[in-house]
Amino acid sequence: MRPFTYERVTDARAAVAAAASRPGAKFISGGTNLLDLMKLEIERPDHLVDISRLPLGTIEELPDGGVRIGAQTANSDVAADARVRTAYPVLSExxxxxxxxxxxxxxxxxxxxxxxxxxxxxxxxDSGCNKRDPGSGCDAIGGFNRTHAILGASDACIATHPSDMAVAMTALEARIELLDADGSVRTVAIGDFYRLPGDTPHIETVLRPGEMITGVVLPPPPPGGQLYRKVRDRASYEFALVSVAAVVSTDAGTGADGGTGAGGGTATVMDARVAFGGVAHKPWRSLAAEDSLRERPATMATYRAAAEAAMRDAVGQGGNDFKIELARRTLCRTLDEAARTAGAAGTARRRPGRGGNGHGAS
Ligand SMILES: Cc1cc2nc3c(=O)[nH]c(=O)nc-3n(C[C@H](O)[C@H](O)[C@H](O)COP(=O)(O)OP(=O)(O)OC[C@H]3O[C@@H](n4cnc5c(N)ncnc54)[C@H](O)[C@@H]3O)c2cc1C
Known part of the structure; x- marks a missing residue:
């Protein structure tokens, strides 16, 4: 392990100032990802700014009905929060x-x-990886690529984004609050926050050097049923092969196939949000799937058409070809269940507005 210096800060502005004062500095929070990477010398910071004690660990209700989650809130605390579980169950799941x-x-x-x-x-x-060592190639292409990207990949990188939380936040159209070293604050829609690999896979977000995340704002919950489904090789402690975060509103009492719509027939999908995990370099929102769902009967045929639309541009790498059909089927099942949840809750009898966030994927 390489030597580094360490300081703990208790104030957000002191944190960004400390990071800005040392070119090789990095923030450390829980350390569950950064320390692993430092032990392997993949990350080599000269200085660590410990932000884990910053007073950014609360969840607040906002006047518009949304919530703001402080950047230091533990993942377990967000998942257990009663407001999150009630209004944003897809995030808790x-x-x-x-x-x-x-x-x-x-x-x-x-x-x-x-x-x-x-x-x-x-x-x-020991392997070539353009993300770790730019210019060293991508040994996953033509290598063992069972878990890799099927959408938005490039000749330089076919890695996938590992976060489950970010997939749900993408479906919820979260906004990320950022504090810069000069004290300026900006917010970025999560759909615009992550980058596709292109020929610079080592640059993963639009974060500026030294900028710190201070919180995440969730807009008021969209109407409808919400569901997160994750398919993985084992039931726990494993990243997604494919995951889906879905929000579906219908005009129905019961939702999906065989359900009863407002006029007594099959229910109609009023609106939907669809985001995938495990398929791309970033959480992948599918506007194509959403468009094909809107104002269509809440049936498996509609969900299958949405799945085809979502995977229209999908490309396998050999080992991961199975993920394309897996993603389609996972989407169908998730939409079906989310629509039934919407119906059961008797929600979503009105057409919601289209969110204004950048979406970044199709
Ligand atoms: C065995 C294992 C299994 C896992 N399985 C999953 C899984 O199934 N699903 C999943 O979603 N995740 C999984 N994870 C990943 C885990 O969720 C992340 O490691 C964790 O969320 C990182 O949070 P942290 O606070 O520990 O970050 P850290 O390790 O402290 O930091 C990570 C990076 O973020 C930067 N950073 C941290 N906070 C800020 C901030 N406020 N502003 C700017 N930069 C900041 C750091 O500089 C660093 O570069 C797994 C991890 C392990 C080790």
Whole structure:
């Protein structure tokens, strides 16, 4: 392990000033991703600014009906929060599907958003990885690529974003609050926060050097049923092969196939939000799927058409070809269940407005 210096800060502005004063500095929060990478010398900070004690660990209700989640809130605290569980169940479900109980207790919201997009070759330091060592190639292409991206990949990188939380936040159109070293504050829609790999896969977000995440704002909950479904190789402590965060509103009492709509027939989908995890370098919102769902009968045929639309541009790498059909089927099942939840709750009898956030994917 390489030597580094360490300081703990108790004030957000002191944190960004401390990071700005040292070119090789990095923030450390729960440390569950950063320390692993430092041990492997993949991350080599000269100085760590410990932000884990900053007073950014609360969840507040906002006047518009949304909530603001402080960047230092533990993943487990967000998942357990009664307001989150009631109004944003998809977020609570996504968090509980991630990592393990111990990790969720340590992991912060800011750190979860900024955990490295990665693949096994990124960690295996003898291999070529353009993300770890720009210009060294991508050994996952033509290699063992069972878990890799099927959408938005490039010739330089086919890694996937590992966060479950960020997938749910994408469906909820979250906004990320950032504090810069000069004291300026900006917010970025999560759909605009992450970058696709292109030929610079080592640059994963639009975060500026030294900028710190201070919180995440969730707009008022969209009407309809919410659901997160994660498919993985084992039931716990495993990243997604494919995951889906869905929000579906219908005009119905019961929702899906065979359900009764407002006029006594099959229910109609009024609006939907669809985001995938495990399929791309970033959480992947599918506007194509959403468009094909709107004002269509809440039936499996509609969900299958949405799944086809979502995967229209999907490309396998050989080992991960199965993920394309897995993603389609996971979406169908998630939409069906979310629509039934919407119907059962008797919600979503009105057409919601289209969110104004950047979406970044199709
Ligand atoms: C074995 C294992 C299994 C896992 N499984 C899953 C899983 O199934 N699903 C899932 O979603 N995740 C999973 N994870 C990842 C886990 O969720 C992340 O490691 C965790 O969320 C990172 O949060 P942290 O606070 O520990 O971040 P840290 O490790 O402290 O930091 C991560 C990065 O974020 C930066 N950073 C942290 N906070 C801020 C901030 N406020 N502003 C700016 N930069 C910041 C740091 O500089 C660092 O670069 C797993 C991790 C492990 C080790």
């Amino acid at each position: 996504a968090l509980l599907a991630g990592a393990s109980g111990q990790l969720r207790n340590m992991a912060s919201v800011g750190g979860n958003l900024l955990q490295r997009t990665r693949c096994p070759y990124f960690y295996y330091t």
